[in-house]
Amino acid sequence: MISPRCAFIDIGTNTILCLIAELRDGGRFRVLDDLAEITRLGQGVDRTGLISHEGEQRSSAVLRGYLDACQTLGVGEVIAVGTSALRDARNSFEVRQRWRLELGLDVRVITGDDEAAYSFLAAQKGLPLIGEELLVIDIGGGSTEFIRGNDSGVTHALSLNLGSVRLTERFLRSDPVGAEEFTDLTSAIDNELATLGEHWGHLAVASAWVGTAGTFTTLAAVEKKLTRYAHSVVHGSHLTHVEVQRQVRLYRSKTLAQRKSIPGLEPKRADVILAGACLIDRMMTLFGARELIVSDQGVRYGLLYERLNRR
Numbered sequence: 001m002i003s004p005r006c007a008f009i010d011i012g013t014n015t016i017l018c019l020i021a022e023l024r025d026g027g028r029f030r031v032l033d034d035l036a037e038i039t040r041l042g043q044g045v046d047r048t049g050l051i052s053h054e055g056e057q058r059s060s061a062v063l064r065g066y067l068d069a070c071q072t073l074g075v076g077e078v079i080a081v082g083t084s085a086l087r088d089a090r091n092s093f094e095v096r097q098r099w100r101l102e103l104g105l106d107v108r109v110i111t112g113d114d115e116a117a118y119s120f121l122a123a124q125k126g127l128p129l130i131g132e133e134l135l136v137i138d139i140g141g142g143s144t145e146f147i148r149g150n151d152s153g154v155t156h157a158l159s160l161n162l163g164s165v166r167l168t169e170r171f172l173r174s175d176p177v178g179a180e181e182f183t184d185l186t187s188a189i190d191n192e193l194a195t196l197g198e199h200w201g202h203l204a205v206a207s208a209w210v211g212t213a214g215t216f217t218t219l220a221a222v223e224k225k226l227t228r229y230a231h232s233v234v235h236g237s238h239l240t241h242v243e244v245q246r247q248v249r250l251y252r253s254k255t256l257a258q259r260k261s262i263p264g265l266e267p268k269r270a271d272v273i274l275a276g277a278c279l280i281d282r283m284m285t286l287f288g289a290r291e292l293i294v295s296d297q298g299v300r301y302g303l304l305y306e307r308l309n310r311r
Helices: 053-072 084-088 092-103 112-126 164-171 179-205 214-223 241-252 273-287 299-309
Strands: 005-011 015-023 029-038 077-082 107-109 134-139 144-150 153-160 208-212 238-240 291-295
Touching: 005 053, 005 299, 015 053, 015 299, 029 053, 053 092, 077 084, 077 299, 084 092, 084 107, 092 107, 112 134, 112 144, 112 153, 112 208, 112 291, 112 299, 134 214, 134 273, 144 179, 153 179, 164 179, 164 273, 179 273, 208 214, 214 238, 214 241, 214 273, 214 291, 238 241, 241 273
Parallel strands: 005 077, 077 107, 134 208, 208 291
Antiparallel strands: 005 015, 015 029, 134 144, 144 153, 238 291
């Protein structure tokens, strides 16, 4: 019997990811490819409420390339989901309809709770943390999911409209970022996180922290000065609060052009990395967290594990 090959596509506000895997018996799988491209689908959505023509075109080109890769690798099933930008945009249905007609791709928009559940499943299955209480944090371009749970599953979940792209577009306009802008950014983050602190304070302190998605993996890559990204080096690594604060200072001190030359920082992420790093810093400060574990396996891996459970 030939093992089925599936693709799992996560269409985010900033990045589109595609995991191609061969499914095997006993819940096992073999990764054939793990692709990531920054397309900034959600650029301007926070301001206009619409996905722009340019964002759609960039994303369509990447999706077309992913589907070509799927065809080359003999993929029989493609599962695609959309997150914050496709949840928020008024023209989401029209964009997805065009993808359906032009690419033959059906995209399911998932809720913040669904996104949280997939992120938690990926962290739980992808890291050796059996028996621990986990706080999984998934920072995207438009939203951030906070998920608390254990071996029995998710016990608490919350999605906030805090993301690296959304925060950058709202607050950071100078180059380099000015002091007043940075103060406004941190104040806005703290205000949004206040509710989280009131209701989750004791839960967060008692948990092992896991950070997933591009902001966390980028900070890990920068700390390790990776000139070429390596999943095996980043996944499961530890990121301290001291290092997060060091990188916040680093990004504040540099222009956008200077950030693009920092080893480990993908140039397309250089404009939004300060907001993302600041968000991590404010979370860790709020709860007194000293370090966290970085997961390179987000929603796309959650989709994979869900598919494996159906076999």
